[in-house]
Amino acid sequence: MACIAGLGVASLLQSCTSSQYVTKSEIEGEYLKVLLTEFSANKKYVLVRAEQLNFPIYLYQVTPTEYSAVWMECTHQGAELSAHGEVLTCPAHGSEFDKTGQVMQGPAQSNLRKFKTKTDSQYVLIHLS
Numbered sequence: 001m002a003c004i005a006g007l008g009v010a011s012l013l014q015s016c017t018s019s020q021y022v023t024k025s026e027i028e029g030e031y032l033k034v035l036l037t038e039f040s041a042n043k044k045y046v047l048v049r050a051e052q053l054n055f056p057i058y059l060y061q062v063t064p065t066e067y068s069a070v071w072m073e074c075t076h077q078g079a080e081l082s083a084h085g086e087v088l089t090c091p092a093h094g095s096e097f098d099k100t101g102q103v104m105q106g107p108a109q110s111n112l113r114k115f116k117t118k119t120d121s122q123y124v125l126i127h128l129s
């Protein structure tokens with residue numbers, strides 16, 4: 001609500017953006033790599049962007065070794081979703097998805113695209129195929 005109320009006020013917009021926990025990543029082979037240190041007890045998700053990708057990926061820490069990764073393109077008409085904690089919302093027509101990409105509210109009827117993930121000692125690896 002503070003983000004919506006603050007539209008037009010630059011300082012509030014910046015705080016809205018920073019609460020999205022955006023991180024940039026590089027693609028290596030079939031994987032997008034995200035440092036495990038991006039996550040903490042108070043930070044359970046990041047939006048991962050890479051130059052080659054048209055949309056960010058919402059990466060959520062389910063457990064310290066288990067992560068959920070979903071493509072942030074709305075399945076209704078293709079708008080980019082916004083993350084509000086554990087809910088992904090569509091600014092175009094109001095669809096909502098949960099942290100694993102399941103539709104919670106339409107008009108979208110299909111769940112979000114999901115990616116397999118695995119971890120090594122340093123990274124969460126998002127399999128892009």
Ligand code: FES
Nearest residue numbers: 074076077090093
């Ligand atoms: S494009 Fe997302 S609800 Fe229509």
